[in-house]
Amino acid sequence: MSMTVIGNYLSPYVRKVLVCLDIKSIDYKIDPIIPFYGNDEFTRLNPDRRIPVLVHDNLVLTESAVICEYLEEAYPKPALLPSTPHDRGRARSLQAFADGRMGDVFIWRLFNQLVIKPFVWSQPADPEELASIQQNDIPPILDYLENIIPDRGFLFGPLGLADIAVASMVRNAHLVSYTVDATRWPLCSAFVHRSLEQSPFQKLRPYEEIMMRTPVARQREALRAAGAPISAETLGSSTPVRGPLTT
Numbered sequence: 001m002s003m004t005v006i007g008n009y010l011s012p013y014v015r016k017v018l019v020c021l022d023i024k025s026i027d028y029k030i031d032p033i034i035p036f037y038g039n040d041e042f043t044r045l046n047p048d049r050r051i052p053v054l055v056h057d058n059l060v061l062t063e064s065a066v067i068c069e070y071l072e073e074a075y076p077k078p079a080l081l082p083s084t085p086h087d088r089g090r091a092r093s094l095q096a097f098a099d100g101r102m103g104d105v106f107i108w109r110l111f112n113q114l115v116i117k118p119f120v121w122s123q124p125a126d127p128e129e130l131a132s133i134q135q136n137d138i139p140p141i142l143d144y145l146e147n148i149i150p151d152r153g154f155l156f157g158p159l160g161l162a163d164i165a166v167a168s169m170v171r172n173a174h175l176v177s178y179t180v181d182a183t184r185w186p187l188c189s190a191f192v193h194r195s196l197e198q199s200p201f202q203k204l205r206p207y208e209e210i211m212m213r214t215p216v217a218r219q220r221e222a223l224r225a226a227g228a229p230i231s232a233e234t235l236g237s238s239t240p241v242r243g244p245l246t247t
Contacts, residue, residue, distance in 0.1 A: 004231050006042065007051030008032040009207040009223075010115075010175070012107060012168035013064035013099070014052040019164045020068050022200035024075045029231040032207075032223055034216060036120050036240035045235075049243030065095055068161055080164070082156040091162040094148075094155065098165035105137045106169045114176040115212075120240050134178070142185045149191045159198055167195035175212060 005021070005028055007014035021028050033042065035051045046053050046062045054061040054070070061067050072080055081088045110133050117123040145166065149155070154163045170180065170192045182189035195201065207228050214222045217238065224230040 002055075002057060003028040004031060004055045005029070006031045006033060006038075006045070006053040006055065006235060008034055008211060008219075009204055009228075010034075010172070010211050011051050012103065012172050013050075015168040015171065015201075015204060016064050016161075016164050017052050017054065017067050017071075018204060019168070019200040020071050020080055020161065022203065023078060023080065023159070024071060026071070026075055027229075029229050031231040031234050031236070032211070032220060032228070033234060033236040034120065034240075035243060037216060037236050037238070038241075039235050039237040042235040047244070049241075065092075065099060068095075072161070078158070080161040082160065087156050091156055091160060094162040095165040097144075098162075098169050102141055102166070102169040105133065105141060106173050109133050109137065110178065111172045111176060138173075138178075142180060142188050145188045145191075146185045149187045151187055151190075154191075154195070159195065159200075163191075163195050167192055167201065171196055171201070171208075175208065 003021075003026065005014065005017060007017075007030070009015065009018075009030075009032060018028075018030070033051070035042075035049050038049055042053075043049055045055070045060055048062070050062070052062075052064055052067060054067045056070075061070055068080070081091050109129070113125040113130055113133070117125060154160060156162065173179070174196075180189040180192055206226055207223055210222050210226055211219055220230060220234060220236070
């Protein structure tokens with residue numbers, strides 16, 4: 001059965017799914033659309049107009065956590081969740097924290113100010129908002145992570161879903177030149193570094209960098225030329241449209 005991921009390489013939610021697919025050695029194609037540029041068919045598949053969307057033959061799934069749970073059940077080896085109910089619960093809780101609180105701060109505030117607003121909506125970043133994010137919103141998140149991250153290795157053994165979810169969010173901060181202060185949060189800084197140095201993350205970096213420097217209209221072909229597994233068809237459009245959950 002064919003598998004297609006709809007969503008682009010700059011989304012931490014898409015990145016999480018792509019890393020899981022790589023670890024499980026699952027072949028896929030990607031339609032690397034920015035969700036604001038999705039056409040009517042994209043809206044039909046996901047009325048929230050968010051990414052990723054997974055199309056696996058006649059199955060359509062939305063929400064990265066749901067997609068990752070499906071992949072874990074359909075392709076159980078290697079496992080990305082711990083073996084005990086106790087640790088699986090903790091891993092799911094951390095994924096929810098990454099998708100929720102970290103996503104709100106790192107994506108819908110920080111990345112939105114520095115990338116989405118200027119490059120999609122032609123609006124300038126707000127310096128006061130950026131200062132508030134870095135001074136007031138990010139530190140409590142990193143304080144929390146610093147208290148639960150091990151001093152070596154990953155959270156529950158090999159690189160797993162909880163590690164992937166957290167590192168995927170911080171990767172977007174790196175893309176806008178924010179790095180975790182290794183003096184203030186040494187465990188968190190080292191954890192993010194060793195997570196992002198893993199091969200599944202490294203394979204995605206050239207495609208992320210292409211998207212950061214290439215105009216939207218040329219991204220698809222630039223990614224194809226770089227070797228990305230681009231789908232034959234696209235649900236992309238030429239004009240951005242705000243989705244129902246866009247702030």
